[in-house]
Amino acid sequence: MEQICIRLVKLNMLSTVRSLNRFHSVFRWCGQRQFHCRPSVFASARTELMRTSLKPRGSVTVSPPSLCLRSRSGLNICITAFRPPVHRVPLIIQPTREFHTSDRLRALPAPLIWMVLKPLQKLMAIIVGRSIRKWWLALPPNKKQLFREWTWRRRWHFVGAGAGLLFFISLFLLTHLDESPVTGRTRLLVFSKENFMELAQVTAEAYMEEFKDSLIAPSDPRHQAVEQVVRILAERNQDIAEISSVPWTVHVVDGPTINAFVLPNGEVFIFTGMLDAVADIHQLVFILGHEMAHALIGHAAEQASLSHVVELLSLVLLTAIWAICPRDSLAVLGQWIQGKLVQLLFDRPFSRKLEAEADQVGLQLAAKACADVRAGPVFWQQMEIYDQLRGEPTIPEWLSTHPSHQNRVRQLDRLVPEALELRGRCDCPALPKADPRVIFNQAVKLLLDNAKKQEMIAEEEKNEKQRAGVMLPLPQSPPVLTPGSQTHLGGVLATSALPQTLLSK
Incomplete structure (x- = not known):
């Protein structure tokens, strides 16, 4: 009976060692991402467990001690594991250094990527088209004829491929339709x-x-x-x-x-x-x-x-x-x-x-x-x-x-x-x-009438000067503007500037 008890105790202890080994490997894999663990602690725990004397007589008590983990966020996680009752030393694993993360890189928006690739798409289309032309011109006449015959024999294949492409394009457009806000227009x-x-x-x-x-x-x-x-x-x-x-x-x-x-x-x-x-x-x-x-x-x-x-x-x-x-x-x-x-x-x-x-x-x-x-x-x-x-x-x-x-x-x-x-x-x-549209139209009409009147007055004064020049020719002296003509000229300029003044009110 004592031998049977000893064998049962040995089996329990071996299963405890295996479970601790598995737990160590799992925890070490997790520690590579979030913690810096110390494998030597687990090694010493396994050594202590293996050299623990097993007494055949008496009862063997196995209590689950706590294994505490402390992360940088301050969260304490306790995990229980089996170990012999002789040495009740808690295993405390602390990170050796902090784990710092860098800021995430912001990806470029899709419209911006398309605008950058747009010239490259045109360049690729030009290169492909020019290559096709050079290839066709380099073919001898007999091969050109053979290519035409081959294309004609497979004309329905090309028609089917074009229809399939048109179907997928239509399906893409139909699945990307949307309704605009306020107006409800399909776009x-x-x-x-x-x-x-x-x-x-x-x-x-x-x-x-x-x-x-x-x-x-x-x-x-x-x-x-x-x-x-x-x-x-x-x-x-x-x-x-x-x-x-x-x-x-x-x-x-x-x-x-x-x-x-x-x-x-x-x-x-x-x-x-x-x-x-x-x-x-x-x-x-x-x-x-x-x-x-x-x-x-x-x-x-x-x-x-x-x-x-x-x-x-x-x-x-x-x-x-x-x-x-x-x-x-x-x-x-x-x-x-x-x-x-x-x-x-x-x-x-x-x-x-x-x-x-x-x-x-x-x-x-x-x-x-x-x-x-x-x-x-x-x-x-x-x-x-x-x-x-x-x-x-x-x-x-x-x-x-x-x-x-x-x-x-x-x-x-x-x-x-x-x-x-x-x-x-x-x-x-x-x-x-008072409608602003009516007021504006009346103001514009008044300004145009004034400008037209000023133009007519300036034309009449010009004609008067020409007639005065014919009656009293003075080729040696430049023409002298009368004070009235200067006043009318200034009125024309002021009238022309009035619409701009109206805009800047």
């Missing part, structure tokens, strides 16, 4: 909004670095006025999730450029030239509402998605151009024509469409912010006169990325009645009966 989105939020953050940091020396302080009255307008627009349009979920930040840049833009992450950039161009606070509300509409609808992601799909499809045409054209000069000309056709047929019309939609949504945002939406068309009328005064050439609308000023005025005039109804439902104060 294509290849890049997600999260990707463009990352790109917007990178773009905002670049703009902050670019304009760091020309940013106006937040205590400036112009900055405070813009910030208040943005805050009112955001508060009055809290029902739109894309506005309420974005923190809006204002940056006013001191510069003569008449421009303002809003990034998808809520970073608002506006130049002081735009503040000088608007006539009142209502026009400023409309302009900022227009730019915020671009951000909340996600026009940047939509435009980049369409450009990405069109660019991938045009690579096939570009490869074919370089493969078919007999000379590189003709291939370059064909590539230039292809780029212009893509711009005229896809890029610019789509950009004009997005601008018109931003005008519509921006007018709604301004109406809910209790602004006088009738001031929206007046702003674009002012911009048309401003361009004429600066002598800028008028280009056709189909060559521009924005609608013409006249078309914008006509579209906004059609949308103003609906915007006024929306404004009335938002508990806004009543508007004055």
Whole structure:
């Protein structure tokens, strides 16, 4: 009986050693990632366990001692393990040094990667097309004939491959359709909004670095006025999730450029030239509402998605151009024509469409912010006169990325009645009966009439001088202007400057 007990005790102790060995190996593997353990402690524990004397007589008691682990976060983990009852020395393992982690590298946004790879894609298409042309020209006539026959025999294989490719392209486009906010228009989105939020953050940091020396302080009255307008627009349009979920930040840049833009992450950039161009606070509300509409609808992601799909499809045409054209000069000309056709047929019309939609949504945002939406068309009328005064050439609308000023005025005039109804439902104060559009048209007509009168007076004075010169020829002396003529000339200049003064009110 005693021998049986001794054998049972030996079996228990051997199983304890094996379990401790397994526990040691597992713990050492974990320690390589989170802790720096000391294998010598386990070695001494196993040695102590093996040389422990086993007494055949009497009872053997095995108690589970605690094995405590202490991590750098302060969390104590206790694990029980079997060991002999003779030496009850707790095993405490402490890390020898701290485990430090470095900051995670921020990956580049997908749209930015596509913009970087876009020239490389064109270069690869040119190389492939030119290689195909060189290979074909190097073939002897008999091999060219054999290749034509081989292609004709497998024509249905090529038709099937093309149909399959067209099916997968259609499936890809259908699975990336999305509904735009506010308008509910179906659109294509290849890049997600999260990707463009990352790109917007990178773009905002670049703009902050670019304009760091020309940013106006937040205590400036112009900055405070813009910030208040943005805050009112955001508060009055809290029902739109894309506005309420974005923190809006204002940056006013001191510069003569008449421009303002809003990034998808809520970073608002506006130049002081735009503040000088608007006539009142209502026009400023409309302009900022227009730019915020671009951000909340996600026009940047939509435009980049369409450009990405069109660019991938045009690579096939570009490869074919370089493969078919007999000379590189003709291939370059064909590539230039292809780029212009893509711009005229896809890029610019789509950009004009997005601008018109931003005008519509921006007018709604301004109406809910209790602004006088009738001031929206007046702003674009002012911009048309401003361009004429600066002598800028008028280009056709189909060559521009924005609608013409006249078309914008006509579209906004059609949308103003609906915007006024929306404004009335938002508990806004009543508007004055005087329509800003009528007042502006009357002012412009008056200025043009005055300018025409001044022109006629100047022409009459010129004729009088010529008649006086014929009656009393004085070829030796230069003509002398009368004081009246100087006054009229100054009146003409002052009249010509009045529209610009009106713009900068």
